[in-house]
Amino acid sequence: MRVRISRATGRCGHADDHGRGRRDGKSLREKLGVRSAHAYRALAAAPVIALSLACGNATAHESAPAAPSIITRVARAFRSRQTGLAPPYAGTDSRGIPRYTKRSFTPDERSILRSAYGVVELSHIYVSDSSDEGIVKYDTQVKRCATCYVNSYRLGFTSVRRPGESWDDLERHVRRMKRRDFAPSRLVMTSSLDALDPDIRSEVGDMLADARRAGYRLHVVNSYRSPEQEALLMTEGRGRTHTLTSMHSYGRALDISVGDGSLSHASTRASWISFRRWVIRYRGDDFRILGKADRSWDWQHVELPSARIGFRTIEDAISRGRVCRTFPATTPCDFPPHLPARR
Numbered sequence: 001m002r003v004r005i006s007r008a009t010g011r012c013g014h015a016d017d018h019g020r021g022r023r024d025g026k027s028l029r030e031k032l033g034v035r036s037a038h039a040y041r042a043l044a045a046a047p048v049i050a051l052s053l054a055c056g057n058a059t060a061h062e063s064a065p066a067a068p069s070i071i072t073r074v075a076r077a078f079r080s081r082q083t084g085l086a087p088p089y090a091g092t093d094s095r096g097i098p099r100y101t102k103r104s105f106t107p108d109e110r111s112i113l114r115s116a117y118g119v120v121e122l123s124h125i126y127v128s129d130s131s132d133e134g135i136v137k138y139d140t141q142v143k144r145c146a147t148c149y150v151n152s153y154r155l156g157f158t159s160v161r162r163p164g165e166s167w168d169d170l171e172r173h174v175r176r177m178k179r180r181d182f183a184p185s186r187l188v189m190t191s192s193l194d195a196l197d198p199d200i201r202s203e204v205g206d207m208l209a210d211a212r213r214a215g216y217r218l219h220v221v222n223s224y225r226s227p228e229q230e231a232l233l234m235t236e237g238r239g240r241t242h243t244l245t246s247m248h249s250y251g252r253a254l255d256i257s258v259g260d261g262s263l264s265h266a267s268t269r270a271s272w273i274s275f276r277r278w279v280i281r282y283r284g285d286d287f288r289i290l291g292k293a294d295r296s297w298d299w300q301h302v303e304l305p306s307a308r309i310g311f312r313t314i315e316d317a318i319s320r321g322r323v324c325r326t327f328p329a330t331t332p333c334d335f336p337p338h339l340p341a342r343r
């Protein structure tokens, strides 16, 4: 029986505990300002060892993610005090529909959001979730029900959108494109960890190694994807993506298949759900999945958000948009990726 230490209670529990991914936008190492992976590991292991000793049989088992719960909670509380409450347009309502903003906008604000961030319908803006990790997003179509998937774009994310182009126009443009319309050199899709943001590469490697030691059979399908590759995925359809703004293009996401990769097999599904619960607790909730552990339109996707990428409020987007549109611009409108030098 796999035993893990509940991060919420500090008590011992079983591996089927429910959990949420991290919601504070930075890796724990970033939060704590610990640059050395070695120093971080030493720091992260301390509370786990202490709690393990208090749990009798629950010694430091391989499958228990090294979750520094006390440190994480302190860091989260500190950050929450800094950032305040989530805006009213954050998260979803009881039907699973985004709380689209009801904010009024001045003509100047409308102009900024249109020209810098391609937003046509201001009432389609919301923040992805109500945590301090929520990202400002824009839906070209209003979502009508929890499973009515619509295309969503994270404002300020790198993409194939051209300066001044609206997301609505870009969608129409991309829909008409064929593979031959993309420069082959720009269609980059790899499963190599070397293509990831160097800041997270070692943590991802550690996570995969720890997960495999814990018994999960994993296969990395994809790591980095260029914005053009994201656009091609949307062009080819089949529901493989609902966005042109992806953490894959920041080298901060992976698609991971579990077992034989077939969710129709009960044992694969069970293992996949277990892995998804495991990964969102790994090292202080650094990793994030889409949907719930047992319900998602994208089971493979695992990402590491960053506080450096994306907007937390509409006001943040307007402020950057005001600066990035000046000439000569010293700040780009979109957040630049941090990728390995050779690409």
Ligand SMILES: [Zn+2]
Pocket: 248, 253, 254, 255, 300, 301, 302
């Ligand atoms: Zn993905």
